[in-house]
Amino acid sequence: MDVGFVGAGRMGAPMVRRLVDAGHRVQALGRTAEKRAAVEELGARPVADTAAVADGADAVVVCVFTDEQVKRLCLDGDLVARMRPGATLVLHTTGSPRTAQTVAARFEHVEVIDAPVSGGPHDIAAGSVTLFVGGSDDAVAGVRPVLETYGDPILHAGPPGAGQLVKLVNNTMFAAQIGLVAEGVRLGSRLGVDEGPLLNALTHGSAQSRVLSMIASAGSADAFISAVGEFIGKDVAVVRNTVAELGGDLGKLEALVDAGVKS
The missing domain is CATH 3.40.50.720 (NAD(P)-binding Rossmann-like Domain)
Structure with a gap:
């Protein structure tokens, strides 16, 4: 072609x-x-x-x-x-x-x-x-x-438009999962567990996910967010603008998305 x-x-x-x-x-x-x-x-x-x-x-x-x-x-x-x-x-x-x-x-x-x-x-x-x-x-x-x-x-x-809607839901959940792992790391820190061993152990447990594996490979939640922050931040901005444009909101995902972007 x-x-x-x-x-x-x-x-x-x-x-x-x-x-x-x-x-x-x-x-x-x-x-x-x-x-x-x-x-x-x-x-x-x-x-x-x-x-x-x-x-x-x-x-x-x-x-x-x-x-x-x-x-x-x-x-x-x-x-x-x-x-x-x-x-x-x-x-x-x-x-x-x-x-x-x-x-x-x-x-x-x-x-x-x-x-x-x-x-x-x-x-x-x-x-x-x-x-x-x-x-x-x-x-x-x-x-x-x-x-x-x-x-x-x-x-x-x-x-037309359906691909973008699926991608926006995907990106919202991706950012929220980053935030979830970051909050888990903070909980581990408060309990006295170092981040490296914690992330490695979690990848072998029921908390395992693709996002968790990616963060563990990066070595820390902060390192992963630093590496992808520009792109995640852009996508989350698009998500928020689009959801507002369509008359909705992120609901309970909002706090986790914030944690995933700002951690």
């Missing part, structure tokens, strides 16, 4: 590499000479503006850092308007479900799916990053050859 790509950075670069290695023809945005050279090293064709990204593409993948950047590209810019009729826009950025829905409503000549990721660059490079996908059955089926080059599993959650 012919694929346009915006956001060939920390997360996007391994996506571009896998797309190229799978035989897709990729043109990726590089606004500076340095970024165009980086795109070329990935095996893709560098282009200097968003109109060129969309030119002739069967699918355009957007993997930028914030929901606001998605809005500027897709609603304020000319990226989606320049896409050919029947092409598919794939939004990997974690954000509001309303962003994908608004883009889909405004640009009826293209299919829009939201496919936020759960995992990191190493998962993408291995072809095993989790994708929570929202979109019509036909749209998801049509773009699956693109998604499956780096996504496994590909979890179709429902119509």
Whole structure:
């Protein structure tokens, strides 16, 4: 397939590499000479503006850092308007479900799916990053050859926006579980148990979880939170904004989410 790509950075670069290695023809945005050279090293064709990204593409993948950047590209810019009729826009950025829905409503000549990721660059490079996908059955089926080059599993959650809603619940629970482990470590400290031995022991007990294993591998809750804090903080801000936008709240998860972000 012919694929346009915006956001060939920390997360996007391994996506571009896998797309190229799978035989897709990729043109990726590089606004500076340095970024165009980086795109070329990935095996893709560098282009200097968003109109060129969309030119002739069967699918355009957007993997930028914030929901606001998605809005500027897709609603304020000319990226989606320049896409050919029947092409598919794939939004990997974690954000509001309303962003994908608004883009889909405004640009009826293209299919829009939201496919936020759960995992990191190493998962993408291995072809095993989790994708929570929202979109019509036909749209998801049509773009699956693109998604499956780096996504496994590909979890179709429902119509446009559903992928973002699942990701927001996932991120809320992830932050809350970090907070839960941090509170457990504090309890252990008050009882006189050192954090290292405590974390190691808990990974072998009924309290074991994926998050607990990740924190234990980092050596401490503070070390883990320091390593992922920027990304968790961004995602939690998106969660809070989106839940408020939809007229809800985090309920009893609020205190644990705070502990996971601020510990």
